[in-house]
Amino acid sequence: MHGKRVGQWNGERTYLLCVHCHNPHSPRFKPIKPLPPPQRPSEMKR
Amino acid sequence: MSQDPPCTGACSGETAPDPSRRTVVQFLAAGAAVASTGCSLESFFRKSFRELSPAQVRRYIAELEGRYGRKYGKTVTVGTAGPMEGVKFGYGLDLSRCVGCRRCVYACAEENNQSRKNPQIHWIRVLEMDKARGVDVNHSDIYYDAAEVPRPGHFYMPVQCQQCDDPPCVKTCPVGATWKEKDGIVAIDYDWCIGCRCCMAACPTEPGTSTGPSRTSPPPK
Ligand code: SF4
Ligand code: SF4
Ligand code: SF4
Numbered sequence: 505m506h507g508k509r510v511g512q513w514n515g516e517r518t519y520l521l522c523v524h525c526h527n528p529h530s531p532r533f534k535p536i537k538p539l540p541p542p543q544r545p546s547e548m549k550r
Numbered sequence: 551m552s553q554d555p556p557c558t559g560a561c562s563g564e565t566a567p568d569p570s571r572r573t574v575v576q577f578l579a580a581g582a583a584v585a586s587t588g589c590s591l592e593s594f595f596r597k598s599f600r601e602l603s604p605a606q607v608r609r610y611i612a613e614l615e616g617r618y619g620r621k622y623g624k625t626v627t628v629g630t631a632g633p634m635e636g637v638k639f640g641y642g643l644d645l646s647r648c649v650g651c652r653r654c655v656y657a658c659a660e661e662n663n664q665s666r667k668n669p670q671i672h673w674i675r676v677l678e679m680d681k682a683r684g685v686d687v688n689h690s691d692i693y694y695d696a697a698e699v700p701r702p703g704h705f706y707m708p709v710q711c712q713q714c715d716d717p718p719c720v721k722t723c724p725v726g727a728t729w730k731e732k733d734g735i736v737a738i739d740y741d742w743c744i745g746c747r748c749c750m751a752a753c754p755t756e757p758g759t760s761t762g763p764s765r766t767s768p769p770p771k
Contacts, residue, residue: 514637535698539652542692543670 598726599739633733640734641713650676650699650706658710674710681705709755711736719749 508525511517522531596602602610611628618626655674658664664671677690681703690707700706717736720728727743730736 533649535700536649536651538650538694538696538699539656541652541695542655542672542675543667544693548667548669 596741598742600729633731633735638734639713641710643708645705645707648676648706648708650678650694650701650704652676654708674708677707677709678704679707711753712755714754718752718754722748722752724748 508520509517510520522528596610597606599607599610607630611630614628615626618624618628655672655676658674659666659672662673664673675692677687677692678694678701679686679690683689685707694701694704713734713736715734717728717730720730720736723743724746725742725744727740728736728738728749
């Protein structure tokens, strides 16, 4: 599987090729900062 | 199980009230309860969503749009589109591509307008697992806090409602608030749900846990 589809599943959609987003000479995803972990139940106030 | 009507507070005397009077008292007590919670008499006595006539659905949707519009100061449209003929939805996930960045978790909360804090409602949880152990949910961690992902030696598995073909959450619901649509989507009638959390206990993937708290917690102050 290569590339990506964006848009509507039953309407207009766009097919992107790998090199639309990746450097073909270094295609691996670079490490990225994750968004924060979820709150623990003990941290939630009612 | 006995099906006695709930006590209305009118039965403390020596003699039981006659049945017709009792019905009226119950009705008035229910009306008082409705007034104190601020919801309309019609919504309080509303049937489950699947039993509403098209006209009742239209009235109900208009009421919701009005309520949400006043609350958020915006024009709000509530859709009721049903399943499409010849369409069946499925759920796909390519584990080899997931890097555990949690973008999907927060995108889902925004798209579905879930509570952001107190309580924080996430319908997707991302499990971090050890490559050495393979898929081992008992040793996974959803609270990982890393400067960068993917962390060496780990892989990630986002877990959310799987839209089960034979959903335990639907089977366990005592009031029939959940059901499976013809197109495969598992739906819930929030106004029919009594907040008992049986679906949370029955759900094998845990995302069902999100439906209980979102229903039973008071709105943020
Ligand atoms: S956690 Fe995984 S599935 Fe979710 S947005 Fe990040 S890479 Fe995609
Ligand atoms: S909430 Fe749980 S049991 Fe119900 S359909 Fe989703 S994954 Fe299945
Ligand atoms: S919490 Fe609501 S949807 Fe879940 S089993 Fe109870 S009544 Fe049904």
